[in-house]
Amino acid sequence: MNKLSKILTGVAALIGIVAFFFLIRIILTGDETLKTDLEAQASIVSPFVSFSIAMLVITAVITVLFSLVNLLKQPEVLKKSLISVGALAVVLIIAYSTAGSEQVMDAANIEVLSEAGSSTSKWVSTLITYSFILGAIGLIFILFDFIKSLIKN
Numbered sequence: 001m002n003k004l005s006k007i008l009t010g011v012a013a014l015i016g017i018v019a020f021f022f023l024i025r026i027i028l029t030g031d032e033t034l035k036t037d038l039e040a041q042a043s044i045v046s047p048f049v050s051f052s053i054a055m056l057v058i059t060a061v062i063t064v065l066f067s068l069v070n071l072l073k074q075p076e077v078l079k080k081s082l083i084s085v086g087a088l089a090v091v092l093i094i095a096y097s098t099a100g101s102e103q104v105m106d107a108a109n110i111e112v113l114s115e116a117g118s119s120t121s122k123w124v125s126t127l128i129t130y131s132f133i134l135g136a137i138g139l140i141f142i143l144f145d146f147i148k149s150l151i152k153n
Contacts, residue, residue, distance in 0.1 A: 022048040091133055099125035
């Protein structure tokens with residue numbers, strides 16, 4: 001076991017011990033107390049939530065950082081990644097240009113978003129269209145691969 005592996009194992013163990021400490025505090029306090037006592041919630045659950053958010057942020061930052069470092073070390077992979085991001089951007093532009101910006105109405109025909117929310121409505125429509133386009137592209141590739149495997153056999 002090399003030095004980095006020992007350090008990572010120690011960090012993982014420390015995170016596990018802290019999380020276990022919070023779990024024990026929550027269990028000892030009791031479910032009913034936490035449901036009714038706001039002070040208990042603030043003193044027991046809030047630090048656990050803050051710890052969880054901190055772990056999530058640290059993990060996301062480390063993941064993005066190492067991904068960027070590895071991309072910069074391999075220019076051919078970086079080029080492919082940038083082409084892929086560019087293709088996704090083109091699909092997003094197409095989805096945005098075809099998305100409607102009509103006001104969203106509920107079942108009683110009452111406006112859900114005000115006029116200030118029309119850009120929100122446009123982006124919701126854009127992302128729905130974007131999902132449909134990407135789903136259709138994925139389905140086409142799956143069908144193409146399926147037909148290709150049938151032809152091979």
